[in-house]
Amino acid sequence: MNFELSAREKELSAKAREFCDQVLVPLEIITDEHGELPMDRREAVKQAVRDWGFAGINHSKENGGLGLTMVEQTAIEEQLGRVTNGLWSCVWRPPVSLKFGTQAQKDAYLKPANQGYRRGAFAISEEGAGSDPRQVKTTAHLRGGKWHINGEKWFVTSYNASDFVIVHAHVDDDPNKPTLFLVDKPAEKMVHLRSPTFMHNFAFDHAELRFDDLELDEDKMLGEIGQGFELTKDWFVEARLQIASHSIGAATRAAELANDYATNRHQFDRPIRDFQGIEFMLADMAVEIFAAKSALYRVAWEIDSGVDRKQVHAHASALKLHCSEVAGRVIDKALQVLGGRGYMRENPVERLYRDIRVDRIWEGTSEIQRVVIGGQIRKRGLSVYTDVT
Structure with missing residues (x-):
């Protein structure tokens, strides 16, 4: 099995990170201070999404989107997850249920939504x-x-x-x-x-x-x-994959900040990363991200490969549960490494700490994901999660 991202996927990931750093990160503080992205900033951000080529990442070209694979979308969403205050939502994803509409509904809602003229x-x-x-x-x-x-x-x-x-x-x-x-x-x-x-x-x-x-x-x-529940379930699968992607992006940013701080912060005449208590936290953070990210791209690949819809639903629940809880643990450790500085609102880790808590609640709580997973095990056996393919 080849787990390396393609050149195209790497390019999209790098571009999304650059977009995040250049367009969204500068808006973090003002969004946090105002409670929302100020109205007078919204149109410029919307135009930036179009200019950077991220309009309609989750729909087909036929419906006005970019026609990206799920792995390509995941490569983008992971990088968008680095930003705080939910600013990743500036890159719109029209609800997947719209693709099941009539042609008139697609023309009136989906196509203009993909281009950012409706939402x-x-x-x-x-x-x-x-x-x-x-x-x-x-x-x-x-x-x-x-x-x-x-x-x-x-x-x-x-x-x-x-x-x-x-x-x-x-x-x-x-x-x-x-x-x-x-x-x-x-x-x-x-x-x-x-x-x-x-x-x-x-x-x-x-x-x-x-x-x-x-x-x-x-x-x-x-x-x-x-048909409403079936269409909503399709939306939940996509939303859970998106949350998992954002969780990994958020956890990675927090881990990077903690790692840099542990290298440059000196106490007792040495970098604090030299103390085993700090080093072990960094090691645990890295391992959790490594495992969760592997699962994330596996499920994205399964969707692109046409794996059975029921299996995708089962795996999306496990993925959302695991990645959201991993992010909570990683960001908590990152704040601990940063100490008092990590508790300041001007620090991205403090904002990530507040942001990430909802990921264990919305689009299906952690407890509901466990209900779904337990039900899948009863109906289909452990192999739905333990088999390689």
């Missing part, structure tokens, strides 16, 4: 529905040739950077009929309740919305009635 937010979670989407209370009823949407949604990420929302609702209040709907902004009966603040500061907001008998034309349904 969609996903509205799934609710006060009583997170890990269990069957608990969704948002309903959709077809009356007089119009869909009527009612309910509330939480954690609608990037709402204030988006001009449409994909809403997960139950048709006829039936959890066996989960269905997706396209809602354009502004919509009079889609009410923005608030955008709460969180432990991390993020490029864009995470809104709470209410739908008060919102009317939609029939052609605003995405996919078929009852």
Whole structure:
């Protein structure tokens, strides 16, 4: 087996790191201070994404994207994960579910979204529905040739950077009929309740919305009635791989900063890396990144190789679980190596420490990933995780 990245993959990785360092890193402090990327900076960053050639990295050329393989996307996303405050989200990834839309929907939503002229937010979670989407209370009823949407949604990420929302609702209040709907902004009966603040500061907001008998034309349904959960699962696989990529990028940056500090910081007339307590932390960090990164690129390769969809889903859960928890441990150790300096907000490691905590929660908590993994073992045996291929 050849685990070396191709020349093209290495080129994309290097370019993404340069983009991150030149375009995104200079925005870290101002984003952290404001709680979001300031409005007056957003259009310039959007244009930079186009200029650098990162518009639509996760969709086909046919649909206006770049047509990159999953390994190529992963090489880019890993480097974007180095930046703090969720600024990696400035490089948009239109929801994968849009590729299952009608041609008219692709033309109206997906193609312009790939070029950055539109952006969609996903509205799934609710006060009583997170890990269990069957608990969704948002309903959709077809009356007089119009869909009527009612309910509330939480954690609608990037709402204030988006001009449409994909809403997960139950048709006829039936959890066996989960269905997706396209809602354009502004919509009079889609009410923005608030955008709460969180432990991390993020490029864009995470809104709470209410739908008060919102009317939609029939052609605003995405996919078929009852297909919503399947389309959402495809989105979860991609999102979990993206989180794993960002986790590795964040952990690597923190480890690099800790390694440099341990080399240059002297106490008792010697670099602190000469003390075994520090050296062992650096060694553990390196091993954890090495193992997690190997798994990351294996799963990306499996997707490109057309491995069975169920196996990809199983492996994506294991990957998201492992990489997010590895990043938490690595960044915690990096902060410890940096000591008081690592606890200062001006230090990237402090911001990474706050940022990385959510990766064990969103797009499926660590506990839900373990439920998925345990279920796969019961149904298919340990070999789904222990076999080489």
